[in-house]
Structures are given as C-alpha cells and as structure tokens.
Amino acid sequence: MKIYIDGRYYGRADARVSVFDHGFLYGDGIFEGIRVYHGKVFKLREHIDRLYQSAKALLLKIPMDSEAMERAVLDTVQLNRKKNGYIRLIVTRGEGLLGIEPSSCKKPSVIIIVSDIQLYPEEYYKKGIAIITSSSRRIPPDCLDPRIKSLNYLNNIMAKLEARQAGCLEAVILNKDGFVAECTGDNIFIVKEEGLLTPAPYHGALDGITRQTVIELAETLGIKTQETSLTRYDLYNADESFMTGTGAEIIPVIKIDGREISGGLPGVVTKKLIKSFQKSVMN
Ligand code: PMP
Numbered sequence: 001m002k003i004y005i006d007g008r009y010y011g012r013a014d015a016r017v018s019v020f021d022h023g024f025l026y027g028d029g030i031f032e033g034i035r036v037y038h039g040k041v042f043k044l045r046e047h048i049d050r051l052y053q054s055a056k057a058l059l060l061k062i063p064m065d066s067e068a069m070e071r072a073v074l075d076t077v078q079l080n081r082k083k084n085g086y087i088r089l090i091v092t093r094g095e096g097l098l099g100i101e102p103s104s105c106k107k108p109s110v111i112i113i114v115s116d117i118q119l120y121p122e123e124y125y126k127k128g129i130a131i132i133t134s135s136s137r138r139i140p141p142d143c144l145d146p147r148i149k150s151l152n153y154l155n156n157i158m159a160k161l162e163a164r165q166a167g168c169l170e171a172v173i174l175n176k177d178g179f180v181a182e183c184t185g186d187n188i189f190i191v192k193e194e195g196l197l198t199p200a201p202y203h204g205a206l207d208g209i210t211r212q213t214v215i216e217l218a219e220t221l222g223i224k225t226q227e228t229s230l231t232r233y234d235l236y237n238a239d240e241s242f243m244t245g246t247g248a249e250i251i252p253v254i255k256i257d258g259r260e261i262s263g264g265l266p267g268v269v270t271k272k273l274i275k276s277f278q279k280s281v282m283n
Helices: 022-026 044-057 066-079 123-127 154-165 209-220 232-236 268-280
Strands: 002-005 008-011 029-037 085-092 109-115 129-133 170-174 180-183 187-192 195-198 225-227 240-245 249-256
Touching (some): 022 085, 044 066, 066 109, 129 154, 154 170, 180 187, 209 225, 209 268, 232 249, 240 268, 249 268
Parallel strands (some): 129 170, 129 249, 195 225
Antiparallel strands (some): 002 008, 002 109, 085 109, 170 180, 240 249
C-alpha cells in the first residue's frame, strides 16, 4: 500500500502525521470518501469540488489547485493498482501550536489513502437493515453547516454508539426541530406514492454525491424526488426506505424503531434503484 502525504508516497507503517497537526488535535480538517469501480474513479470531479467548497467555508487553503489534486488522486490509485476500492482524501489544517489558533498552522497537509471499505455486512444489502432514531440531535446548520465534510464526526459517532447499544448497525439523526436529517454516514430516502422523499441539506444533511446520483437515476426511471421535511411518523409510514453513501452505496432499510417498512423486505423501487446504480457505476 502506497499512501500519499504532501507529495510523497509512504508504506503503511511509515505513513504518519504530526501529533501537532490540528486535524488530530481539534478535528480541524476535511475529507472525502471516493469509490473506484472497474478502474475508474466515480464522480471524482464532484468530490474534488465538494472538498474545495468545504475548505473555502473553513478558510483552509489547500496547497494545490483542484486539477493537481485530481491528478494526485488518480496517480495514487494507479500506483496502488486498485481496480475496485475506496479512496480517503484528507486535508488537515497542518502542524501548529497547541492552542486552537488556526494561523499557527503554516501549511495544510494532503493525505490520500487507497484501500477498501465495507460499511455494512454483505447480507444486509439483500435482506435490508434495521435502524433506530438517535437521541443525539444533529448539530444545527447555523452552528456547523452539514455540507462541510469535516474531520469532526463526534455527533455522528454518538448516534452510531447508540445504534450499537440498541443492537442495530445504524441510526437516523433528527435535527433540533425534530425533522429527519440523515444517518451517521449516509443520507436517507423514503418511497411514498408521490415518489422519493429526502431531507434537504438545510435540515442537517450532507449534500451527498450518492444521494444526487440516486435522484438523477430515479428521474431516468420516471420517479420524481422531492426534498422535504420528514418526521419519524413519515419514516414509520413509508412504503420503502433506503440509505445512500459512497461507502454504503444503496442499502434497504426494513425496520425503523421496531416499525416494519415494506413488510420487512427490501422494496421494489429500492431494488430497481440498486440495479440502476450498479449499472451506472460500470460506465
Ligand atoms: N452523510 C454523512 C454524514 C456522510 O458522512 C456521508 C458520506 N459518508 C454521506 C451522508 C453520504 O455522502 P456521499 O454520498 O457523498 O458519500
């Protein structure tokens, strides 16, 4: 395994960052999770654009332009000879003083890891997954915009811990007004008579690239999508539900807080979208 750090490649054991890096000390940094399918990096431009937008919101000056970043990602994938895998692209504020002051960090660090990921065991993609609602609410967008894909995931981790305590693999997180935001590392959709319904970023959701892909695929299948406010009641009474994410891809949800969805089996629309997604990543 060859890991890119600031323009050089290191083996797994030698790939290290400083304990004075504010990414480590304060979660001051951003990242992207990207898939490689059949030797092609999926939606690379979209991921790079989101990375630079996250950086801009945090006044984090990435020490290379987006074309050079794209090349660095592609070179690292090629060097690792990965035909199918997962890329973790990280930009940290860099090494600085022990205080929070970002200006003490003189140069942000860029790290690219090419490896594998499996967010949920394979069997759940066929039989669907049971989730709970987390009691930890989403950090409001006016405190931290959910579109910033930052290195600070404690809000999500609290929800994930709660899911595990409840014997589930995943949790849905509500915003402070009680509307559905997203899951710990995935966006959530429900299927109703009118089509797909999903929360908007202003409800506290990351503007997911898989989410956008699914919306586009749905449209080609003649299924409309609406960004809307959803409550737990809406989830419980959904015809179908599924989650989306780069790592998770599309995974059916068949139980929420003990309420069975689509008879406890993956729904027809969900299965259609999974098929269509699988086809789209082949191109
Ligand atoms: N929400 C959160 C909190 C995430 O971390 C992710 C990515 N893992 C997603 C949604 C899905 O986004 P994407 O489809 O761009 O991977």
